[in-house]
Amino acid sequence: MKFADFHRRSIEDRDAFWAEQARLIDWKSPPQAICDNSRPPFTRWFAGGTTNLCHNAVDRHLKDRPDQPALIYVSSETGIERTYSFRQLHEEVQKAAAALQSLGVGRGDRVLIYMPMIAEAAFAMLACARIGAIHSVVFGGFASVSLASRIEDATPKVIVSADAGSRGGKVVAYKPLLDEAIRLSSHKPQSVLMMDRGLAPMERAAGRDHDWAEATARHAGAQVPCEWLDATDISYTIYTSGTTGRPKGVQRDVGGYAVALAASMKHIFLGEPGETYFSTSDIGWVVGHSYIIYGPLIAGMATIMYEGLPIRPDAGIWWSLVEKYKVTGMFSAPTAVRVLKKQDPAFLRKYDLSSLKALFLAGEPLDEPTARWISEGLGVPIIDNYWQTESGWPILTIANGVERKPSKFGSPGVPMYGYDVKLVHESTGEELRAPNEKGVVVIEGPTPPGFMQTVWGDDERYVKTYWQTIPGKRLYSTFDWGIRDEDGYYYILGRTDDVINVAGHRLGTREIEESISSHPNVAEVAVVGVADQLKGQVAMAFAVARDTTGLADAAGRMKLEGEIMKLVDEQLGAVARPARVHFVNLLPKTRSGKLLRRAIQAVAEGRDPGDLTTIEDPSTLQQIKELVGGK
Numbered sequence: 001m002k003f004a005d006f007h008r009r010s011i012e013d014r015d016a017f018w019a020e021q022a023r024l025i026d027w028k029s030p031p032q033a034i035c036d037n038s039r040p041p042f043t044r045w046f047a048g049g050t051t052n053l054c055h056n057a058v059d060r061h062l063k064d065r066p067d068q069p070a071l072i073y074v075s076s077e078t079g080i081e082r083t084y085s086f087r088q089l090h091e092e093v094q095k096a097a098a099a100l101q102s103l104g105v106g107r108g109d110r111v112l113i114y115m116p117m118i119a120e121a122a123f124a125m126l127a128c129a130r131i132g133a134i135h136s137v138v139f140g141g142f143a144s145v146s147l148a149s150r151i152e153d154a155t156p157k158v159i160v161s162a163d164a165g166s167r168g169g170k171v172v173a174y175k176p177l178l179d180e181a182i183r184l185s186s187h188k189p190q191s192v193l194m195m196d197r198g199l200a201p202m203e204r205a206a207g208r209d210h211d212w213a214e215a216t217a218r219h220a221g222a223q224v225p226c227e228w229l230d231a232t233d234i235s236y237t238i239y240t241s242g243t244t245g246r247p248k249g250v251q252r253d254v255g256g257y258a259v260a261l262a263a264s265m266k267h268i269f270l271g272e273p274g275e276t277y278f279s280t281s282d283i284g285w286v287v288g289h290s291y292i293i294y295g296p297l298i299a300g301m302a303t304i305m306y307e308g309l310p311i312r313p314d315a316g317i318w319w320s321l322v323e324k325y326k327v328t329g330m331f332s333a334p335t336a337v338r339v340l341k342k343q344d345p346a347f348l349r350k351y352d353l354s355s356l357k358a359l360f361l362a363g364e365p366l367d368e369p370t371a372r373w374i375s376e377g378l379g380v381p382i383i384d385n386y387w388q389t390e391s392g393w394p395i396l397t398i399a400n401g402v403e404r405k406p407s408k409f410g411s412p413g414v415p416m417y418g419y420d421v422k423l424v425h426e427s428t429g430e431e432l433r434a435p436n437e438k439g440v441v442v443i444e445g446p447t448p449p450g451f452m453q454t455v456w457g458d459d460e461r462y463v464k465t466y467w468q469t470i471p472g473k474r475l476y477s478t479f480d481w482g483i484r485d486e487d488g489y490y491y492i493l494g495r496t497d498d499v500i501n502v503a504g505h506r507l508g509t510r511e512i513e514e515s516i517s518s519h520p521n522v523a524e525v526a527v528v529g530v531a532d533q534l535k536g537q538v539a540m541a542f543a544v545a546r547d548t549t550g551l552a553d554a555a556g557r558m559k560l561e562g563e564i565m566k567l568v569d570e571q572l573g574a575v576a577r578p579a580r581v582h583f584v585n586l587l588p589k590t591r592s593g594k595l596l597r598r599a600i601q602a603v604a605e606g607r608d609p610g611d612l613t614t615i616e617d618p619s620t621l622q623q624i625k626e627l628v629g630g631k
């Protein structure tokens, strides 16, 4: 079938198209309506239908493939490697579900999961889905202040965590960060369920903290039936950064998400039951939710969950797993490939990679040299795909499962079925129909299945943030710049807002600024994203100190810079740590006091800052130029 026809039908004959896709999953009772868009921009999918994500990911496969691998857990940090069949996964998930129930967790309750990449994290997520609890997974790399704001917003009844994560052989204790986060949050969970990996000592709060191993062992052999949920019930929230310092809880449904994932595994990710999928992301990100846990399992595939670095014990570790488990589909981020590209290319030839059908890359722009290197090294198609936490699955890519089409270097591809993607002029809102014009990438509603339902607990914020930024039109803004060529392929040109993308991780510069400002000697700070060869972008801070006495020499500046970095590490986590903190006398501002972020960013990247007629004091930019000039 021609993809253009497939796409057109998904927009013009929406109900018929999605009713067909809905047959890819199991329903307890069928949907009564397909797309209900009576209250835009809130779209309800498959209302009246009842289903369950855990049923579709696990129980559904017990009949045909009980002994087939479902979850393959590999940690190059601890050396643990273990395969769970669908039957064993079913048992583990039921034990976890029973343990949660015994802590009083039921339908609609929130469970916050702050865990490293261990199999128990997958059990916890699926257990929540099973009993209708709403999980909120927080990336293990975040620290106490980031975690506290998420606890505050999600108000979880229970938090599931572990003693520690491990990265490159370095143990990162989670419990002290979690205890501090609970202390900072005005909401307190009733219970905390701790998985003890034996990596770091833990203090236990009597009455509140429980042991995962004990709690689940008590429910060995438990049978916990799936709670049949309405398709429009909430499955999970996942927090993401935006323009303000306060992260947004992206809220997703049950039925629409299950259908969207099942359809994407077939049409985009070429996944067949019985095959093995390997996504190198982390459960703390949306890719981890969609393409480590739910997507592959719903498709009846085995999924590899990997804890560790791509280059440890050596740069062949991922390829050795491809060979060993006959991986057919692999999903990673361009930064990881850039890391591998710096290693000995012989690692790519050391293993039998003939099972691999394609490598999917997403999360940040894919540059041509990286794409070419890996494409030549693997000899399989490299499929770039563009999407966001908000969408849950690709917005732009090539759906080779529908029609084989060439990819173009630098372009993630064309709008996916279900997505009515447009480019509009930033200030007039006018649609840009001619090719090669730069505009904001927007989506015309109704949004497809799997797309966020709203911002958790704040419908107004959802509407205001996403649907009211294009003048005169109700369109969803992706906050990305893009252009479209004559063949309809899109190219993403960076964010329109203050979100930066470090190694595929989305960070809000305002959150980092707030953290830096909490240092007693910082009067003011601006954080911008600066292009970086390896990570795509890094955060760079320009701070004005209150007391400059110690800053005359390099040693004094380094000391304060070190203190600020440590503060960000403790509050937000090392992912958010700026690459540099430069000290300036004043920040570049307009005469009305507005920070000139884009000019700062341009100068920090060695570019021309453009029109500066509104600047209060041009010497401020000159100082930044001199500070970064050396690099």
Ligand code: AMP
Pocket: 240, 286, 361, 362, 363, 364, 365, 366, 384, 385, 386, 387, 388, 389, 390, 412, 478, 479, 480, 492, 494, 495, 501, 504, 505, 506
């Ligand atoms: P996140 O919500 O963390 O997945 O980040 C989403 C943002 O990452 C998008 O809005 C883009 O700015 C960027 N992004 C994701 N995938 C791609 C891609 N394939 N090409 C270019 N930018 C991307």
